[in-house]
Amino acid sequence: xxxxxxxxxxxxxxxxxxxxxxxxxxxxxxxxxxxxxxxxxxxxxxxxxxxxxxxxxxxxxxxxxxxxxxxxxxxxxxxxxxxxxxxxxxxxxxxxxxxxxxxxxxxxxxxxxxxxxxxxxxxxxxxxxxxxxxxxxxxxxxxxxxxxxxxxxxxxxxxxxxxxxxxxxxxxxxxxxxxxxxxxxxxxxxxxxxxxxxxxxxxxxxxxxxxxxxxxxxxxxxxxxxxxxxxxxxxxxxxxxxxxxxxxxxxxxxxxxxxxxxx
Amino acid sequence: xxxxxxxxxxxxxxxxxxxxxxxxxxxxxxxxxxxxxxxxxxxxxxxxxxxxxxxxxxxxxxxxxxxxxxxxxxxxxxxxxxxxxxxxxxxxxxxxxxxxxxxxxxxxxxxxxxxxxxxxxxxxxxxxxxxxxxxxxxxxxxxxxxxxxxxxxxxxxxxxxxxxxxxxxxxxxxxxxxxxxxxxxxxxxxxxxxxxxxxxxxxxxxxxxxxxxxxxxxxxxxxxxxxxxxxxxxxxxxxxxxxxxxxxxxxxxxxxxxxxxxxxxxxxxxxxxxxxxxxxxxxxxxxxxxxxxxxxxxxxxxxxxxxxxxxxxxxxxxxxxxxxxxxxxxxxxxxxxxxxxxxxx
Numbered sequence: 001x002x003x004x005x006x007x008x009x010x011x012x013x014x015x016x017x018x019x020x021x022x023x024x025x026x027x028x029x030x031x032x033x034x035x036x037x038x039x040x041x042x043x044x045x046x047x048x049x050x051x052x053x054x055x056x057x058x059x060x061x062x063x064x065x066x067x068x069x070x071x072x073x074x075x076x077x078x079x080x081x082x083x084x085x086x087x088x089x090x091x092x093x094x095x096x097x098x099x100x101x102x103x104x105x106x107x108x109x110x111x112x113x114x115x116x117x118x119x120x121x122x123x124x125x126x127x128x129x130x131x132x133x134x135x136x137x138x139x140x141x142x143x144x145x146x147x148x149x150x151x152x153x154x155x156x157x158x159x160x161x162x163x164x165x166x167x168x169x170x171x172x173x174x175x176x177x178x179x180x181x182x183x184x185x186x187x188x189x190x191x192x193x194x195x196x197x198x199x200x201x202x203x204x205x206x207x208x209x210x211x212x213x214x215x216x217x218x219x220x221x222x223x224x225x226x227x228x229x230x231x232x233x234x235x236x237x238x239x240x241x242x243x244x245x246x247x248x249x250x251x252x253x254x255x256x257x258x259x260x261x262x263x
Numbered sequence: 264x265x266x267x268x269x270x271x272x273x274x275x276x277x278x279x280x281x282x283x284x285x286x287x288x289x290x291x292x293x294x295x296x297x298x299x300x301x302x303x304x305x306x307x308x309x310x311x312x313x314x315x316x317x318x319x320x321x322x323x324x325x326x327x328x329x330x331x332x333x334x335x336x337x338x339x340x341x342x343x344x345x346x347x348x349x350x351x352x353x354x355x356x357x358x359x360x361x362x363x364x365x366x367x368x369x370x371x372x373x374x375x376x377x378x379x380x381x382x383x384x385x386x387x388x389x390x391x392x393x394x395x396x397x398x399x400x401x402x403x404x405x406x407x408x409x410x411x412x413x414x415x416x417x418x419x420x421x422x423x424x425x426x427x428x429x430x431x432x433x434x435x436x437x438x439x440x441x442x443x444x445x446x447x448x449x450x451x452x453x454x455x456x457x458x459x460x461x462x463x464x465x466x467x468x469x470x471x472x473x474x475x476x477x478x479x480x481x482x483x484x485x486x487x488x489x490x491x492x493x494x495x496x497x498x499x500x501x502x503x504x505x506x507x508x509x510x511x512x513x514x515x516x517x518x519x520x521x522x523x524x525x526x527x528x529x530x531x532x533x534x535x536x537x538x539x540x541x542x543x544x545x546x547x548x549x550x551x552x553x554x555x556x557x558x559x560x561x562x563x564x565x566x567x568x569x570x571x572x573x574x575x576x577x578x579x580x581x582x583x584x585x586x587x588x589x590x591x592x593x594x595x596x597x598x599x600x601x602x603x604x605x606x607x608x
Contacts, residue, residue: 011413013533013552036534098384121533121556122413125392127380130348134384139465140348142377145527156468160528161373162481163285164473166345169466180534181527222265222389222426226407228417231560235580240571243585250593253565253583254601262485262542262563263509263598 001054001150004111005045006101006132007038007073009066010122034069037117039076040178043185044147045115046077052150055079057108061089061100067201074196075188082108086205091218094123098131100216103209105136113155114175118143126177133175141168142177264387266425272403275427277312278304279364281355281379282327283372284317292370292482294330294440296433300368301331301441303399303406309365312336314358316351318344324451329443336452342461345470346374352381353460359386364428365404368397371432372481383430389423390430395437395539395560406431411539415560435482437539478512480529485542486561488514488531489524490554492547492568492587496524501588502546505595508602514538514558516548532557547587550575567591 012033045056058073060066061084070081084100092100105111114133119126126142133140141159148156153172158165160179170176188196206216214220239256243249257263266272278300283290293313300311313332315324317339324335338354359367359382369375371393383390395418396409405422406429412419423429480486487506489499499513506513514531515524531538533553543561548554550566550573558564559578566579567590576582583590 013556094380094390095383095387098380123392124537125380126376127383127390127392130377130380131384133348134352134381137463139463140377140381141465142348143373161346162479164471166467166471167469169468171463171465174465179527180530222383222387222423223391223421224423225419226422227420228412229420231411231415231418234564234578238577238579239581241581241583243567243583243590246585246589246593247597249583249585249590250597253581253590253594254597256581257542257565257598258601260563 001049001052001113001152002111003045003049003054003056003113003115004105004108005038005041005056005058005073005078006114006116006128007042007058007060007069008035008120009033009060009062009069010035010120013121032065032068034072035117035120037119037121037178037180038069038073039185040180040182041115041117042073042076042078043183044178047183048113048147048150054112057082057111059101059104060084061092061097070201071196071199072188074199075193076186077192080202081199082202082204084209085203088206088213088217091221092216093221093223094125094127094131095223096216096221098128099135099220100209100211101128102132102135103211104204105132107204107209110173112172113150114173116175116177118177118179129175129177136173136175139170139174140176141170141174144176144178145181147176147182264427266427272427275363275365275404277310277364278307279367279428280311280313280332281367281369281375282313282315283370283374284315284320284323287317287319289315289320289323289326290370290372291440292372292435293327294443295435295438296368296370297327297330297332298441299397299433299438300366303366303397306399306401307365307404310334312362312364314355316343316354325448326443328449329445329447331441332449334450334452336454338454338456340456342456345467346378347464347467348377348381349464350456350460351378352385353462353464354454354456355382356385357457357460358454359428366406367428367430369430369432371434375432379430379432386428387426388428388430389426390432391421392432393537394431394433397431397433405429411560415556434539436484436541478506478510480512480514480531480536480538483512483538483540485509485511485544486514486531486538486540487511487544487546488516488548488558489519489546490516490548491518491522493519493524498547498587499525501591505544505591508595508598511542514543516551516554545575545579546591548575549573550578
């Protein structure tokens with residue numbers, strides 16, 4: 001079983017603060033981490049390899065320091081890692097990212113199974129996984145909460161939805177995106193973490209993956225951000241209700257809820 | 264598709280919506296999308312077409328017209344009963360290539376968020392997720408898509424001028440449904456599942472409904488959410504009463520989910536759901552940044568907590584300081600009283 005797990009480096013949020021004036025989150029100066037959902041993707045990939053044998057390859061696209069996220073994937077048990085890193089990839093939107101990653105998977109000689117996290121927490125789009133599956137023309141299942149079993153030709157998974165779940169059988173090669181409740185990611189051992197830091201991470205350019213120069217980066221990205229602005233400001237005044245006397249507080253809150261037309 | 268000429272660009276016409284159909288019924292978000300599409304189409308002088316893929320939903324076409332669709336493309340087939348990414352994508356790909364919509368809108372449900380990026384990937388089309396605002400440039404048909412980025416810190420406006428169709432997803436309850444006009448009609452275009460559509464399509468072995476009648480986070484207008492200070496599963500029983508009274512869904516912080524007090528589908532925040540509801544009532548949630556990212560785009564935030572120095576109490580529009588287990592039951596009782604008075608009146 002050859003498994004490619006796609007990971008992304010994202011800005012950390014743990015040390016972000018709230019601006020008291022605008023009531024918005026300040027994230028400047030925060031460090032970068034592996035996208036939290038990708039931990040579950042890496043863990044699931046390693047678990048499947050531990051059962052079925054084979055190889056786990058961690059794949060990412062990003063700046064040079066995105067190697068840190070790949071090192072984390074290696075320390076959790078990925079066998080090797082590839083980083084797509086080149087100025088020509090810069091400015092990629094989700095379409096161009098999906099294209100580049102699909103070309104990298106082809107350059108790896110294909111994969112039986114591709115695993116992605118449900119979404120990256122910076123963009124929150126959940127588009128790159130299905131985008132890769134589209135480009136490779138393979139079956140997909142998003143929001144997988146459980147891998148039931150894998151055999152050389154198929155994978156059976158539970159996919160969550162708003163109503164419950166579906167049990168699906170996909171022919172391999174296939175792509176799945178995974179939710180947080182699929183597993184509990186392992187904490188890497190010190191030995192594995194050290195080994196991962198010394199690992200040789202392949203850095204590939206567009207020509208290494210045979211990418212069409214017209215289909216990568218900003219120029220091949222259909223979407224353009226044409227304007228950014230701060231969100232409509234939240235009323236910076238908080239109405240405080242003292243709950244010392246619960247009935248009075250309840251009446252005041254209910255009065256606000258009905259009065260503002262919220263109920 | 265990348266557009267090569269103005270002539271090619273002008274060959275793309277009309278605003279399409281993809282209806283959300285589950286168990287033979289049209290989900291209300293479909294009407295919200297039609298409302299948004301209607302405004303865009305009227306500004307552009309074009310039509311609203313709604314694609315309804317499903318099983319046993321033929322009788323629902325009338326409601327799509329009532330809410331503003333001009334044409335409905337209907338595919339009613341038992342193979343469309345449960346959502347199958349590849350099959351629905353193949354059908355939509357065929358239809359969009361044939362009819363060339365200028366814009367295609369879909370619900371940002373678990374189905375839409377899997378289906379539309381696959382379609383955009385196949386078509387090399389621009390796609391913007393979770394739009395909170397949609398406007399059109401009436402001259403050239405460019406869609407101006409506004410969405411929160413970086414956890415709601417900035418609002419980004421996105422265009423895909425050089426590509427058609429332009430695709431966007433919208434979360435349920437973010438846009439309001441128009442008033443239906445009973446008796447309004449339109450043209451039904453019947454399409455079928457073609458042999459090529461079922462090539463390389465997964466098997467759906469079983470579909471299990473298990474959430475009962477509870478409102479899911481994605482469908483809610485109001486969320487009543489609990490955190491660590493709810494102390495245990497009993498605390499969430501109280502919140503469920505509160506939520507069902509106000510017709511809302513129950514949300515939770517990661518701490519509450521990790522403690523096993525409530526299941527993961529209820530988790531709001533960075534590793535759970537991002538929500539944009541009208542009202543968010545945070546009960547005993549301190550407001551770690553990872554949680555705030557998932558809910559700070561909600562319109563009105565109400566916090567109830569014993570500690571009024573927490574980030575959530577500071578972020579809130581209304582902050583109630585006090586004992587959760589005294590205040591929440593009192594609020595429930597008060598709302599019940601007001602509601603029963605309203606019913607009598």
